[in-house]
Amino acid sequence: MPVSKYFSSSLHSVYNKNARQYSSSHKNTTNAHDINDQFTDWETLNKKKSISKPMKAYLERAREHDDFMKKQQIEYNIGKRHLTNMMGEDPETFTQRDVDRAIEYLFPSGIYDPAARPLMKPPEEVFPARKAAEFDEAGRPHHFLFYTGKPNFFQLLFDAAEHLENLHKFEDKVLRNKAIPEQKSKLDLSSGVWVSKDQLEIMLVETISDLEYDNFKLVMERLVSTPYSYRCIDFIEKFRKPLASQKFALEIPKPSFDEEGRAYITTYECLRKKARGDVTIHSPGTGKIIINGKDITYFEDIQSREQVIFPLIFTGLQNRVDVECNIEGGGPSGQAGAIRWGIAWGLRSFVDKSMLESMQVAGLLTRDHRRRERKKPGQPGARKKPTWKRR
Amino acid sequence: MNLSKNIALICKLPSHLTKVRPAVIVQTRFYPRPTSFPDYFQNPVFRKEDQATLVESNELSRIATVPVKPPTVAETSSVYYDPLVNKVINHVMKMGNKKLARSLVEKAFENIKRTQIERYHLAKTPEEKAKIELNPRDILHKAVENSKPLLQLLPIKRGGITYQVPGPITEKRSLFMAIKWLLEATNDKERTVHFPEQFAWELLDAANNTGKVVKRKQDLHRLCEANRAYAHYRWQ
Amino acid sequence: MLSRNIRYACRRYSHAVTFRTTESSPTQQTDNQFGLFYTVNKDLCKQLYGHGGLPKSYMKQSKTFAETAIMVRRPALDIINCIKATDLNKPAIRYVLYGEDGTGKSMTIAHLLHYAFEEGYLIVHVPWVSDWLRRVLRHKEMANSLTREGLVDLPLDAAAWLLHFKTQNQHLLKSPEFIVSKEYVWSKREKTEAGAPLHELVELGIARVKYACDVVDAIVNEVKLLSNSKKCKTFVAVDGYNGFFNPLTRLKTPTKKKVAPEEVTLTTSILELTKNDWTNAVMVLSADSIANPDDDTKNYLPQHLLYRKGFDHLDPFVPVKVDRYTDREFLTCANYYRDRLWIRGPLDMETELKLTSACNPFKFMEQCAPL
Numbered sequence: 001m002p003v004s005k006y007f008s009s010s011l012h013s014v015y016n017k018n019a020r021q022y023s024s025s026h027k028n029t030t031n032a033h034d035i036n037d038q039f040t041d042w043e044t045l046n047k048k049k050s051i052s053k054p055m056k057a058y059l060e061r062a063r064e065h066d067d068f069m070k071k072q073q074i075e076y077n078i079g080k081r082h083l084t085n086m087m088g089e090d091p092e093t094f095t096q097r098d099v100d101r102a103i104e105y106l107f108p109s110g111i112y113d114p115a116a117r118p119l120m121k122p123p124e125e126v127f128p129a130r131k132a133a134e135f136d137e138a139g140r141p142h143h144f145l146f147y148t149g150k151p152n153f154f155q156l157l158f159d160a161a162e163h164l165e166n167l168h169k170f171e172d173k174v175l176r177n178k179a180i181p182e183q184k185s186k187l188d189l190s191s192g193v194w195v196s197k198d199q200l201e202i203m204l205v206e207t208i209s210d211l212e213y214d215n216f217k218l219v220m221e222r223l224v225s226t227p228y229s230y231r232c233i234d235f236i237e238k239f240r241k242p243l244a245s246q247k248f249a250l251e252i253p254k255p256s257f258d259e260e261g262r263a264y265i266t267t268y269e270c271l272r273k274k275a276r277g278d279v280t281i282h283s284p285g286t287g288k289i290i291i292n293g294k295d296i297t298y299f300e301d302i303q304s305r306e307q308v309i310f311p312l313i314f315t316g317l318q319n320r321v322d323v324e325c326n327i328e329g330g331g332p333s334g335q336a337g338a339i340r341w342g343i344a345w346g347l348r349s350f351v352d353k354s355m356l357e358s359m360q361v362a363g364l365l366t367r368d369h370r371r372r373e374r375k376k377p378g379q380p381g382a383r384k385k386p387t388w389k390r391r
Numbered sequence: 392m393n394l395s396k397n398i399a400l401i402c403k404l405p406s407h408l409t410k411v412r413p414a415v416i417v418q419t420r421f422y423p424r425p426t427s428f429p430d431y432f433q434n435p436v437f438r439k440e441d442q443a444t445l446v447e448s449n450e451l452s453r454i455a456t457v458p459v460k461p462p463t464v465a466e467t468s469s470v471y472y473d474p475l476v477n478k479v480i481n482h483v484m485k486m487g488n489k490k491l492a493r494s495l496v497e498k499a500f501e502n503i504k505r506t507q508i509e510r511y512h513l514a515k516t517p518e519e520k521a522k523i524e525l526n527p528r529d530i531l532h533k534a535v536e537n538s539k540p541l542l543q544l545l546p547i548k549r550g551g552i553t554y555q556v557p558g559p560i561t562e563k564r565s566l567f568m569a570i571k572w573l574l575e576a577t578n579d580k581e582r583t584v585h586f587p588e589q590f591a592w593e594l595l596d597a598a599n600n601t602g603k604v605v606k607r608k609q610d611l612h613r614l615c616e617a618n619r620a621y622a623h624y625r626w627q
Numbered sequence: 628m629l630s631r632n633i634r635y636a637c638r639r640y641s642h643a644v645t646f647r648t649t650e651s652s653p654t655q656q657t658d659n660q661f662g663l664f665y666t667v668n669k670d671l672c673k674q675l676y677g678h679g680g681l682p683k684s685y686m687k688q689s690k691t692f693a694e695t696a697i698m699v700r701r702p703a704l705d706i707i708n709c710i711k712a713t714d715l716n717k718p719a720i721r722y723v724l725y726g727e728d729g730t731g732k733s734m735t736i737a738h739l740l741h742y743a744f745e746e747g748y749l750i751v752h753v754p755w756v757s758d759w760l761r762r763v764l765r766h767k768e769m770a771n772s773l774t775r776e777g778l779v780d781l782p783l784d785a786a787a788w789l790l791h792f793k794t795q796n797q798h799l800l801k802s803p804e805f806i807v808s809k810e811y812v813w814s815k816r817e818k819t820e821a822g823a824p825l826h827e828l829v830e831l832g833i834a835r836v837k838y839a840c841d842v843v844d845a846i847v848n849e850v851k852l853l854s855n856s857k858k859c860k861t862f863v864a865v866d867g868y869n870g871f872f873n874p875l876t877r878l879k880t881p882t883k884k885k886v887a888p889e890e891v892t893l894t895t896s897i898l899e900l901t902k903n904d905w906t907n908a909v910m911v912l913s914a915d916s917i918a919n920p921d922d923d924t925k926n927y928l929p930q931h932l933l934y935r936k937g938f939d940h941l942d943p944f945v946p947v948k949v950d951r952y953t954d955r956e957f958l959t960c961a962n963y964y965r966d967r968l969w970i971r972g973p974l975d976m977e978t979e980l981k982l983t984s985a986c987n988p989f990k991f992m993e994q995c996a997p998l
Contacts (some may be wrong), residue, residue: 193431287982296985301490302994303465304982310467313979314437341461357455360443361443363435363470366461373426469979470972471998500997505691508968512693525968527997 016344026102055139064134079120104107129205152204153212160219163232170228192242194220199241252348255283265349270342272368275330279342281352285322288310292326304336311344311364315351337368432460437468466490468580473528475535482570494575498587500527503594524598534597538604542615547624556624557615576603646959646966648699653707653742656699662956664687664696664963667741675740677753678791679879682733684992689731692967698956702949703738710742710909715860716790719908720899721941723868725929726949732913735949736864739911743862749910750795751850751863751900756870757918759784763877773780774841778892779880785839785893789832792846803856808991811845813838826876836902854907857892861908863900867918869929871898872937912941951986960991970995 014036019091051059078101084091085103091251099120109117134151135141145158195203197213208216220239223229229236255263263283291298299305312318325341327335344364348356359365373382380386433454436442443452465477476496485493507525514520524530543564544555560568573593580589596602646704650656657666664801670742681689689695706722713720724732743750759781772778773881793800805825812818825846832842854861871888876962878886901910916922916934924931929946930938952960961977964970976998984990 022487094592168590175731289982296982302983303489303493304469305985306469306979307464309979309982310462312982314468318978318982337461354451357451361435361442361445361451361459362437363459363461364437366432366435366459368461370426370428470975471979497997502970504996507821508691526971600763 006379007100025116033093051137052139055137058133065130068153069123069127069338072127076120076122083120130200131205148203150206150208150212152206152215153208156204157216157219158233160223163235164223164226166222167228167231170231171226180230192240195239200239255349255357258282259351265346265348267342267346270325270327270338270345272337273330273371275327275334275338276285277325277327277335277338277342278341279323279325279346280349281323282322282347283320285320287319290321290322292328299332301332304332305338306338308343310340311347314359314364315347315355317347317350321347321350340364341367398587423543427601432458433580435459435462435466437462437466438472439468471519474530476533478566479531479570482574495587495590499590499594500531500586502591503527506591506595514592530594530598534573534594534604535566537568537600538597538608539565540568540608540611541565543568544611544614544618545625548582548625549624554622555614555625558565558617558622558625569608572598572604572607578605628699628754638907640716646962647696652745653703653738654745656705656707660951661701661704662698664698667697668693670693671741671744672843673897674794674797675744675750676737677794678787679758680733680740680752681737684989685734687771688992691783692969695961697734697738697741698731699738699955700735700949702731702815703735703742706735706911709740712907713951715907718903718906721862721910721940721944722733722914723944723946724911724913724949724951725820725927725932725946727925727927727951727987728916729987730784730949730951731988732949733866734868736911736913740862740864741910744795744866747799748862749799749850750860751792751861752795752867753897754791756867759889760876760878760888761918762871767878769878769880770837771987772840772892772988773838774844775892775895778890778895779878780840781922782836782839782893785843788893789829789839789846793829793833799859800824800829805853806882806887807845807849808852811841813841814884829889840896841937843893844896844899847900851900851905855905857907859907863910863912865897865901865910865912867915868901868912868933869914869932869937870918872934873919873921875984896939899953901941912944952988952991953986957986957991959983962989972998 067121071137078095081091082242083099083102084094086106087098089098096274103118103120107118111117134143134146141147141151143155145154194217197208197210200213200216220236223232224236255265258264262285263278266280267277268278270279275383289296291308296305296308299308309318312323325339325342327338329335332336341364344359347359347367351359375382378386415491436445436454442534445454464478466472469608480489480492482498504525504527506528507530511520511523511525514523524533540560542557543560544560546553547556548554573590576593577586577590580586593602593604597604646662646664646934648660649658651659651665651667666956672689681695698929702724709720709722722737726732739749740752767781768783770780770782772780786898797803803824807819807821807823807828808826810818811828813831817831817835817838828842828845828849832839832846848863853859871894873888874890875885876891878891880886900911903910914927914929916925916927916932922932926932929944933941958977961970961980969974980991980994984994
């Protein structure tokens with residue numbers, strides 16, 4: 001009797017379908033129904049099927065979990081109805097987003113960590129997914145790689161190896177026929193990273209060590225770099241996560257015009273460490289830099305001054321724009337870094353596309369979100385530990 | 392509110408406590424804000440020459456789509472920025488006092504420049520004049536080149552005795568040793584002599600292939616040569 | 628040597644602005660020479676600035692460059708024109724130079740000293756006031772003043788200054804007009820009669836260090852009398868004049884009591900000198916915030932630096948602002964450095980250096996040093 005599934009990931013269901021396929025293909029699984037069909041002996045009918053103790057315990061646990069999840073689901077649904085009642089909304093069209101907003105409104109929390117605030121989500125999201133019965137009553141595993149301990153993971157590698165072999169065979173065939181198909185080039189996966197270790201673990205419902213994850217990445221890289229890899233693009237895309245689209249190229253603001261008719265752009269929220277400020281760039285200018293009302297001599301050390309003029313010299317606009325900034329908080333380094341980012345961000349509007357890409361590659365447009373790491377109790381500093389004693 | 396009892400308020404347990412984890416836990420996971428940039432951030436390319444090479448190989452647009460780390464506080468795209476000089480300043484720096492370290496190294500360069508200009512004016516013929524190197528950064532490069540060791544001695548224990556076995560050295564370690572020796576030689580100075588002056592003298596000597604640091608490198612090479620017999624211990 | 632430099636200038640930087648001028652006499656320099664460098668003769672240099680006068684960093688530069696070249700700038704030319712146009716029969720005019728740190732006040736004074744020397748003025752030059760009042764390395768030789776009660780003497784400093792005075796005015800002191808007007812009695816056996824030449828008095832001060840401060844006082848009086856009687860014209864230059872009006876100095880009496888500037892005899896002498904009750908003289912003073920390093924506010928205006936007392940003492944005066952380099956001056960300076968092999972490299976460096984140094988002459992020199 002296979003225990004019911006309750007995890008919603010489609011991939012996992014794919015794997016389990018495989019598991020079930022394998023189980024059905026083997027002819028020597030002893031199913032209770034099969035036995036009853038084949039033998040009508042009185043002895044065998046009365047023979048009690050002895051289920052081993054661990055199997056019993058497992059079945060018991062699985063049934064309990066099932067019931068628990070069902071109960072949770074019922075409670076969730078009831079709770080949702082109550083919530084809609086409270087908020088005066090229609091229960092049919094109440095989505096999960098509405099639930100989240102309602103909870104935030106009813107139970108406002110000042111806790112910093114979002115994971116510690118009150119939440120109400122469907123039980124599948126809250127409780128980590130568990131695998132279904134990996135073996136049947138007689139103790140025979142469904143998955144052919146069950147005894148590796150991480151069947152889904154090794155199934156993955158197995159599939160990758162299979163694809164690799166197929167690609168090699170295809171290449172051999174092509175070479176034999178001396179035909180050159182259209183797309184011989186390898187896949188160009190420019191924007192995107194491989195799925196992270198945590199996400200892979202969630203996908204496979206299994207824990208993976210760092211070494212195994214690196215191995216997985218190596219295998220996928222190899223698959224991508226073989227010729228004709230476009231044939232396996234579906235398989236590869238499953239494990240490919242697109243990076244967040246680059247914000248620097250979107251929504252470049254248009255400059256506004258002041259009384260004299262000069263174009264100007266103001267960048268607010270220039271942050272670096274504890275420095276906060278805003279930077280205004282006027283376009284037809286002479287290269288004047290004014291910081292908090294003072295000249296560039298506001299910074300006494302050369303390093304800060306160099307940082308402030310860095311974006312101007314990089315783009316070559318040092319004599320063609322005027323810069324005016326107000327900044328407070330932090331120290332000289334932090335303030336200089338904030339101004340540098342502010343100037344670069346503002347110069348986006350006055351610069352053409354190729355220079356914009358150059359700025360991005362130079363890292364001028366990345367916001368430096370690093371902050372000072374806190375000191376931990378029991379240690380003298382953030383990372384420094386007390387003297388290490390062997391015993 | 393009575394109704395609140397019926398709403399299931401579940402506090403989600405942090406995921407890393409529900410699953411089985413290996414014993415080593417990375418510190419950064421516990422903090423709401425990451426303290427450094429994630430792995431997939433690329434290093435920035437901000438020097439004009441490096442950008443030009445990228446443009447030639449048509450890689451610029453590709454890298455522009457990937458997130459890039461910002462350049463550090465001491466890096467600029469200006470003409471007179473040198474990564475080696477930055478490294479030397481970092482090695483000279485103590486307790487994070489970059490201002491002082493930078494001023495010391497700059498004063499050392501100034502001293503080098505003054506001595507070299509004096510020599511230039513004293514030299515009579517144009518050939519002699521052409522031989523004198525006036526740019527202090529070039530002298531630094533040359534000095535570091537001349538004091539980089541090519542092998543290093545690795546202590547390998549066999550049968551209770553620790554042998555000093557000659558072995559290969561990576562580029563990074565070689566550079567580190569060169570800078571470290573230069574600074575050690577400078578710090579063995581008399582009380583009345585200031586750091587920039589002594590550093591200038593050491594650099595000029597090293598660029599000339601004379602002086603304490605080059606001697607130390609040559610001693611190391613000689614030791615390696617002498618211990619050639621133990622080289623096979625690396626593979627035993 | 629001058630011609631060789633001109634050849635270099637013409638050959639290498641024909642596209643760039645020329646940075647040198649052959650006009651090495653400040654009297655002949657006009658607006659045409661704005662921003663250009665002129666070289667000062669080595670012997671003249673030694674004579675005028677042997678014991679101070681040029682800033683220390685500049686002395687190092689001139690040693691490296693193997694020449695002393697001063698840039699002709701607006702404040703100096705303005706003052707020269709004013710001096711040329713003044714009527715020396717009226718009471719002396721006082722010019723006060725002020726500006727941010729490192730913009731060239733001391734260099735302007737040096738330039739004017741050269742001019743005064745050429746025009747035949749009698750030069751009374753205090754190179755740097757803080758040397759007397761603040762520069763206490765280990766122990767400053769101080770003595771209680773003999774002639775004046777309660778005041779402190781600085782014998783060695785006074786003797787050094789007398790030597791400086793002597794070297795600067797060697798040629799003038801030889802003339803027979805400079806004679807002492809009244810008799811000075813130093814001790815039972817030493818005295819200077821009326822009618823003795825001035826340089827004898829100076830030499831007495833140098834030899835007998837004990838009486839050096841009083842000799843300084845005497846010389847101040849004599850110079851004033853000589854100017855009033857039109858026997859000579861005087862040029863007074865004091866660098867860091869606001870040092871005389873600070874609340875405290877770094878000097879301490881043997882009883883560990885702090886000394887105020889008014890209690891030092893040299894201060895009183897110079898203050899006497901800078902009063903405007905005498906004719907036939909020109910006075911150029913500079914108010915420098917470096918002379919008062921305890922003050923953290925970056926206020927370089929004379930009213931703030933001179934305090935109430937100094938302002939009242941100097942009122943009325945002509946303030947002259949010494950500014951940063953203009954674009955043209957910056958370019959000539961950069962070309963001069965290139966010629967002297969101080970900067971090497973592509974021309975882009977100049978744009979960057981201009982922005983980072985904000986055209987401040989001293990900062991520019993500092994930032995060029997390691998390049």
